[in-house]
Structure formats: C-alpha cells, structure tokens
Amino acid sequence: MLGKTAGGLYWMFRFLERCENTARLVEAGFRIALTRSNDPASEWKSVVTTAGARSHYDAKYDSYEATYVVDFLLRDPANPSSVLSAVEKARTNARMVRTALTTEVWEAVNEGWMGLKKTLKSPVKETDLPAVLGEIRRHSALVRGAMHGTMLRNDIYDFIQMGIALERADNTARIIDVKYYTLLPSASFVGSALDNVQWETILRSVSAHRSFRWLNDENMTPASVADFLILDPRFPRSLSFCSRILEESLGFLAKDYGTRLTCHDMISAQRDRLRAHTIATVFDEGLHQFITAFIDDINAIGQQIETDYRFIG
Amino acid sequence: MDLERLHFDEMLLGSDGVRAPYAEYQKWFANEDPARLSKKSKEAEAFFRRTGITFNVYGQAAAQERLIPFDLIPRIIANREWTKLSKGIKQRVGAINAFLHDIYHRQEILRAGIVPTELISRNEAFLPQMIGFTPPGKVYTHIVGTDLVRTGEDDFYVLEDNARTPSGVSYMLENRETMLHMFPELFSQIKVQRVSDYPKNLRRSLAACAPKRCAGKPTVAILTPGIHNSAYFEHSFLADQMGVELVEGHDLMVVDGHIAMRTTKGYKKIDVLYRRVDDDYLDPLNFNPDSMLGVPGIMDVYRAGNITIANAPGTGIADDKAIYSYMPDIIEFYTGEKAILKNVQTWRCSEADSLAYVLDHLAELVVKEVHGSGGYGMLVGPAASKKELSSFAAKLRRNPGNYIAQPTLSLSTVPIFAKKGLAPRHVDLRPFALVSPDSINIAPGGLTRVALKAGSLVVNSSQGGGTKDTWVLED
Numbered sequence: 001m002l003g004k005t006a007g008g009l010y011w012m013f014r015f016l017e018r019c020e021n022t023a024r025l026v027e028a029g030f031r032i033a034l035t036r037s038n039d040p041a042s043e044w045k046s047v048v049t050t051a052g053a054r055s056h057y058d059a060k061y062d063s064y065e066a067t068y069v070v071d072f073l074l075r076d077p078a079n080p081s082s083v084l085s086a087v088e089k090a091r092t093n094a095r096m097v098r099t100a101l102t103t104e105v106w107e108a109v110n111e112g113w114m115g116l117k118k119t120l121k122s123p124v125k126e127t128d129l130p131a132v133l134g135e136i137r138r139h140s141a142l143v144r145g146a147m148h149g150t151m152l153r154n155d156i157y158d159f160i161q162m163g164i165a166l167e168r169a170d171n172t173a174r175i176i177d178v179k180y181y182t183l184l185p186s187a188s189f190v191g192s193a194l195d196n197v198q199w200e201t202i203l204r205s206v207s208a209h210r211s212f213r214w215l216n217d218e219n220m221t222p223a224s225v226a227d228f229l230i231l232d233p234r235f236p237r238s239l240s241f242c243s244r245i246l247e248e249s250l251g252f253l254a255k256d257y258g259t260r261l262t263c264h265d266m267i268s269a270q271r272d273r274l275r276a277h278t279i280a281t282v283f284d285e286g287l288h289q290f291i292t293a294f295i296d297d298i299n300a301i302g303q304q305i306e307t308d309y310r311f312i313g
Numbered sequence: 314m315d316l317e318r319l320h321f322d323e324m325l326l327g328s329d330g331v332r333a334p335y336a337e338y339q340k341w342f343a344n345e346d347p348a349r350l351s352k353k354s355k356e357a358e359a360f361f362r363r364t365g366i367t368f369n370v371y372g373q374a375a376a377q378e379r380l381i382p383f384d385l386i387p388r389i390i391a392n393r394e395w396t397k398l399s400k401g402i403k404q405r406v407g408a409i410n411a412f413l414h415d416i417y418h419r420q421e422i423l424r425a426g427i428v429p430t431e432l433i434s435r436n437e438a439f440l441p442q443m444i445g446f447t448p449p450g451k452v453y454t455h456i457v458g459t460d461l462v463r464t465g466e467d468d469f470y471v472l473e474d475n476a477r478t479p480s481g482v483s484y485m486l487e488n489r490e491t492m493l494h495m496f497p498e499l500f501s502q503i504k505v506q507r508v509s510d511y512p513k514n515l516r517r518s519l520a521a522c523a524p525k526r527c528a529g530k531p532t533v534a535i536l537t538p539g540i541h542n543s544a545y546f547e548h549s550f551l552a553d554q555m556g557v558e559l560v561e562g563h564d565l566m567v568v569d570g571h572i573a574m575r576t577t578k579g580y581k582k583i584d585v586l587y588r589r590v591d592d593d594y595l596d597p598l599n600f601n602p603d604s605m606l607g608v609p610g611i612m613d614v615y616r617a618g619n620i621t622i623a624n625a626p627g628t629g630i631a632d633d634k635a636i637y638s639y640m641p642d643i644i645e646f647y648t649g650e651k652a653i654l655k656n657v658q659t660w661r662c663s664e665a666d667s668l669a670y671v672l673d674h675l676a677e678l679v680v681k682e683v684h685g686s687g688g689y690g691m692l693v694g695p696a697a698s699k700k701e702l703s704s705f706a707a708k709l710r711r712n713p714g715n716y717i718a719q720p721t722l723s724l725s726t727v728p729i730f731a732k733k734g735l736a737p738r739h740v741d742l743r744p745f746a747l748v749s750p751d752s753i754n755i756a757p758g759g760l761t762r763v764a765l766k767a768g769s770l771v772v773n774s775s776q777g778g779g780t781k782d783t784w785v786l787e788d
Contacts, residue, residue, distance in 0.1 A: 003575045004564050095365070095540050098549040099559055103364075110365050155577065257578055309577040313563050 005097045007311030010163035012093035015086040017167040020140035022083050023133045028205035044069040050178045053079050075120040084120045100156050104146040112139035161249040166302050169242035177291045183222040199225045206237045227279040247271050261308040270297045321465045321725045322737050334391040337503045353495050357383050369543045382779035384729040388761040395785040401653035403753045406457050406746045409631045411647035413453040417443045427642050438629030448625045450522045450750035455623035461742045463725040470657045476632040478589050481760040482745050483547035488782040504787040506757035512554035521749040522621050523584045531584035533557045538590050538606045548589050567610045572620045585621040592626045634683045634717050662713040671718040675702050678718040695721050739764045741772050758783035
C-alpha cells in the first residue's frame with residue numbers, strides 16, 4: 001500500500017470520528033444549558049475548549065452565546081474542526097484513497113457528505129438541532145458500519161482502526177482534562193447537586209450516561225466516573241480501550257509486515273504504564289498530570305506511526 | 314419542415330420508422346411509459362452523484378464538482394458499421410505509431426517531402442529528448458481515443474486523433490453499468506457487445522509493453538495530477554478496476570535507477586507508468602522546472618530503458634491539428650494503403666491561399682487552434698455574431714500559423730430523451746484503442762458525446778455536453 005494511502009485512510013477516519021465527537025459535545029452542552037445550568041456561558045466555553053477550537057473561536061467572538069458556539073462548531077469554515085470542515089476533509093481523503101475502499105464505504109461517505117452539506121448550508125435552528133446532531137452521528141455510524149461489514153481485515157483496516165482509536169483517545173482525554181477539577185475527590189462540593197450535573201455532562205459527552213449506570217448502579221462518585229472513563233476495558237471510548245485497540249492494530253501490522261518499528265515500542269511502553277495504574281494511583285499521581293502525560297504519549301505515538309509507515313515523503 | 318431533419322439522424326427515419334440497428338430497441342421503447350423513463354432518468358443522475366462520477370471544471374470556484382449529464386437513449390451501431398470503423402481505426406493508429414518512430418529516428422517522411430520539416434521542428438509537441446530513443450516494444454501511443462463524426466449512412470470522418478492522454482473511457486464503462494442496472498431486460502432482448510473487459514485489457518496491454526529487462530510480473534501504476542484534476546474520477550476508477558496503485562508525483566522517486574513508489578513497507582519499483590500528466594509536467598529536471606506533478610529524473614530512467622511511460626513523451630506531435638491535415642498521406646506512406654476513414658477537409662491558415670479562403674468564408678467554417686483542445690478557443694462560424702467574426706478574423710491575421718479551418722459538418726443526430734419526448738441532438742464518437750507490441754485492441758463502441766442544446770455542435774463536457782451509452786450490436 002502507498003504511504004499516502006495509509007495516511008489518507010487514517011485521517012479520513014479520524015475526521016469522521018471528530019464529526020461524531022463534536023456532535024456529542026454540542027448535544028451535551030445544549031442539554032445542560034437547557035436544563036440545569038445557571039451559568040451557560042461557562043458551560044459553552046468548556047465545550048469549545050474541549051473541541052480544541054478556543055483560539056479560532058476567540059479570534060472571532062468575544063462571548064460564549066449558545067447560537068455562536070453551535071454555529072461555530074457545526075458549520076463554520078473558519079473552524080478547521082467544525083463538523084462541516086471535518087466532513088469535507090473526510091470525503092476529500094476518501095476520494096484520495098478511493099481504490100482502498102469498498103464501494104459501500106465510499107458511497108456511505110459520499111452520500112453522507114452530500115446530505116450534511118445540504119443540512120449545514122444555513123444556520124441550524126434550535127428546533128432542528130436534535131435532528132441535525134442525529135444526522136451527523138448517523139453519518140459516522142453508517143460509514144463505520146459499512147467499513148466493519150465489508151472491508152478486508154488487512155493493513156488497510158489496521159490503519160483505519162488506528163485513526164479511530166487515536167482520535168477517540170484524544171477526545172476522551174480532552175473531555176477529562178477540561179473537567180478534571182470536578183472529578184477531584186477533594187473538591188469542596190462533593191456530593192452536591194452541581195457535581196452530579198457535571199459528571200452527567202461528562203458521561204453524556206461520550207454517550208455513556210446509560211452504560212455507566214448499568215455498570216455502577218447509583219454509585220456515582222468522582223472516582224467511579226474517572227475509573228470508567230480511564231480504565232474500564234469494556235467502555236469503547238475509555239483511554240484504556242482505545243490504547244488497547246492501538247496496540248492490537250499495530251501488532252497486526254508488525255506481524256503482517258514482519259517488522260517491528262519504533263511506534264511498536266512506544267505503544268508497548270504506554271500500555272505498560274497504563275496497566276500499572278489503578279484509579280487510586282491515578283489520583284495519587286494527580287489526575288491533571290496523568291491526563292496531560294497521556295495526551296502527550298498518544299500524540300507522540302500518532303506522529304511516530306506517520307513516520308514509520310511513510311505517510312508523507 | 315423541422316430544421317433538424319436536415320441532418321442525418323441515426324435512429325429516426327422521416328415517417329415514424331427507425332433505421333435497422335434501432336429496430337429492436339424501438340419495439341421496446343414504444344411499450345415504455347414515458348413517466349417511468351423520466352423516473353429512471355432521475356435515478357441515473359442520483360446514482361452518478363452517489364458513486365461520485367463527477368468531473369472538476371477548471372476556472373470555477375474550488376471544489377466544484379459537476380456531473381456529465383447522461384441520456385438514457387443508447388447510440389446504436391450495427392456490427393457491419395463497426396467492423397469498418399474498427400478496421401479504419403487500427404490502420405490509423407498503426408500509421409501514427411510508425412510515424413512517431415520515423416519522426417524520432419530517420420525522418421523518412423520529411424525527406425520524402427510529404428510532411429514539411431518546419432511543421433515538426435517548430436512544433437512544441439516535438440521533444441528533442443526522444444530523438445534516437447525507441448520506447449519498449451516500439452509502442453508510442455498505448456492508448457488512443459480517435460474522435461469520429463458521422464454525416465450520413467456511410468460517411469464517417471475522423472475529427473481528431475487523441476494520441477496523448479485521451480480521457481472519457483470511464484464514462485463508456487459507467488454508462489453501460491448504469492444501463493444494465495436500469496434496463497436489464499433490454500440486454501436480454503438485444504445482444505450488445507461487451508465493453509466491461511476494457512480495464513483487464515488495458516492492464517494486459519500495458520504489461521505487454523513493460524521494459525525488456527523487467528523480470529516477472531510487471532508492476533503497473535497510474536500517475537494522476539491529483540484530486541483537483543478534472544479527470545481525477547477516471548484516474549481512480551481505472552486504478553481501482555485494474556487493481557493497480559494510483560500515484561502522484563510526490564509518491565515517486567528514483568531509487569537505484571528505477572522509478573519507485575513510497576509504500577508503507579518501503580520503496581517499490583514500478584515497471585509501467587500510465588501517466589495522466591502532460592509531457593511538460595512529467596519531469597521538472599528535463600521539462601518544466603516548476604512542475605510539482607511529475608518525477609524529477611524520470612526521463613533519464615526512461616531513456617535508460619528501466620520504465621515504460623504510457624503514452625510515450627512526445628506523442629503529441631502526431632495529434633497536432635496541423636499534422637492532422639496530412640494524415641491521409643501519412644497513412645499511405647507507412648501502410649501503402651489508402652486511408653479507410655476519411656479526414657475532414659482542412660485549410661491550414663499558415664498557407665497564404667488557405668488563409669485568404671478562410672477569411673473570405675469565415676461565417677461558414679469552424680476554426681480551431683492548432684494546439685487547442687476541449688473546444689476552447691474555437692470559432693463556429695455559422696453560430697458566431699458579426700462582432701465575434703471580425704474579432705476572430707483579426708486574431709487569424711495576427712497569427713495564422715496557430716489556426717486551421719474546417720467546413721461546418723452536418724453532424725449526425727441521435728435522439729435524446731427530453732421533456733417532450735424524443736429530440737434529435739448532434740453526437741460524436743470516441744472509441745478507445747489499446748496498442749501493444751503485437752496487437753491493437755478496440756473496445757466495441759466507445760464514448761458517445763452529445764450536445765444537449767438543440768442545434769449545438771459542441772459536445773465537450775466542459776461546455777454543456779452529455780453522454781450516451783454506445784452499443785455495438787452482435788451479428
């Protein structure tokens with residue numbers, strides 16, 4: 001496979017994942033602003049921060065109004081991570097790697113792009129927002145479904161899986177990073193209604209409020225939420241889960257190609273570090289420090305993959 | 314009388330009858346509900362959009378992707394007609410290859426005084442880098458798309474020999490797929506020759522032209538200028554159908570005297586490169602130094618005999634519009650036979666007598682730039698305003714050598730499926746010929762382009778043309 005193709009596949013699925021993650025963030029923000037919060041601006045601000053769009057946003061707006069934020073995250077071309085920008089980039093990458101995709105995957109990407117371009121052509125009205133967010137998530141789900149159902153399990157699949165895992169890990173880690181103070185056991189408002197709202201928002205932004213309850217009954221403590229997001233091997237957006245997928249996919253590649261590269265050593269080391277932790281040791285080390293280190297690790301591994309597999313000449 | 318009836322229509326005869334090749338189709342069509350066909354037509358458009366069969370238009374805002382409109386009435390050619398056409402194309406393509414070899418070697422045809430020397434020496438398409446070099450298998454034009462028009466029952470003319478990088482074959486293939494998908498019953502009733510083998514034949518034909526010293530199965534790749542190129546869909550479609558890599562210049566480099574592509578496992582040698590990049594952009598070290606699309610040093614690898622470039626650099630000298638006018642003589646010179654397919658009468662404006670004639674009859678003629686393509690920069694005399702005519706005449710006087718003129722042919726029509734039923738529209742035909750050292754293979758049919766505007770003669774997709782599925786009937 002061409003190095004460029006590997007890179008195109010990897011980024012195509014990163015961008016698709018990003019669309020879905022952004023839609024989820026907006027959904028969680030919208031809900032909390034509607035139902036609970038008496039300070040919606042700070043809520044929207046943390047949504048923008050989590051989406052990694054602060055510098056672009058602040059360059060354009062000086063307040064965190066719901067309509068501005070929603071428009072900026074969903075359809076502003078000035079925001080390189082807006083859903084519209086990401087859908088466009090995913091489709092451009094798909095065109096570039098067209099020969100590596102099945103017809104089903106290509107058509108799912110292309111049709112979704114046509115639909116979302118139309119949907120996001122003008123600002124989304126508040127009444128339409130739930131339906132639009134649904135469409136965005138459905139788009140990613142359809143492409144992913146077509147991919148799982150029709151693609152060969154070879155190196156193409158491995159690069160796709162790595163793109164998804166890295167983007168997801170990065171997203172979950174950033175959600176925790178922005179809200180980490182609400183997860184600290186030492187926070188003075190432990191057990192207050194506010195906490196519960198914050199934790200629920202975090203869980204909603206990774207679509208896990210229901211699964212968390214199934215696994216943890218009513219026991220919602222900062223430690224249990226953090227444990228779930230960081231270490232739970234069953235939750236497909238936990239840091240541990242994503243890093244396992246990364247290790248697995250890199251392992252398949254090493255076996256397939258018969259070569260171990262620097263990125264393989266890096267992921268092994270990262271897995272070892274993660275395995276050595278319990279949620280108690282994470283808090284001992286400092287949640288913030290832990291998350292920052294994780295994000296650095298993941299980004300370094302991502303860059304090493306690009307080098308080792310020659311995405312760029 | 315309807316003006317359009319003045320033209321030869323390939324389907325409809327004057328009084329409700331149809332020409333023989335359309336007899337079976339007409340039976341089917343007569344029983345079809347127009348509302349159902351309308352619906353099918355819309356479905357076809359949605360299908361093209363969904364599958365991304367689009368082309369990019371130069372000079373329009375970024376990310377403009379357009380569809381080439383598809384018309385669902387097929388263009389049908391009888392087996393007898395096709396036999397003659399394909400024989401004529403083979404003869405012509407064979408002569409073009411002989412001509413190219415001669416031009417870059419002994420230049421017998423110039424010495425014999427058949428083609429004027431200055432037409433070659435002053436031609437930008439002539440590449441000095443090719444002098445004395447013979448491409449692997451002696452093949453220059455691996456893929457040729459000969460543009461044909463028809464004016465009557467037995468009157469076919471060659472309008473252009475596209476010997477550089479002809480495009481459009483993906484539409485030939487996708488149009489057939491679309492028809493099979495929409496009207497499967499038609500194909501069980503009417504026996505139409507298959508075109509779907511084209512990608513397989515293309516790969517085989519290219520592989521047969523691999524450098525002699527290539528051991529084992531040759532690695533073929535397609536070189537595209539990238540996703541913003543107007544024909545990008547076709548490049549990726551063909552790569553996909555042939556099962557070969559689609560590469561861009563920055564994926565390639567010279568490694569150990571070979572061209573190699575950067576893969577996830579390291580660099581891999583390429584033996585045959587089907588390039589869809591113009592000569593000028595192919596090699597910044599040997600041609601345009603600003604090109605980002607090509608591969609530095611590829612010409613040196615080529616001249617060392619370590620890669621096949623298809624089509625060979627420098628083939629443009631053969632499809633130049635000024636050379637075109639000599640084609641009947643060229644064919645006779647190399648084959649010893651008269652040309653089977655006719656040339657359109659052509660006035661070379663470089664010659665004083667011709668220029669005078671052309672200026673006198675501008676309103677009746679079609680005038681084209683010698684190096685132009687895509688229907689740009691051309692004048693259709695009968696359709697031009699007085700002002701357009703006089704400004705074009707001025708251009709002609711300034712640089713006569715840049716133009717040729719031809720009579721406005723009464724191009725044949727084939728009906729399209731319009732809102733108010735069948736409506737005749739002008740068409741042309743581009744069959745695709747594959748050349749390998751020991752055979753010339755022509756896909757039965759080709760691409761039919763149709764001018765969708767009533768009365769228009771311009772079929773180019775960049776200027777509002779559409780396409781039709783082209784059927785060659787079995788005997």
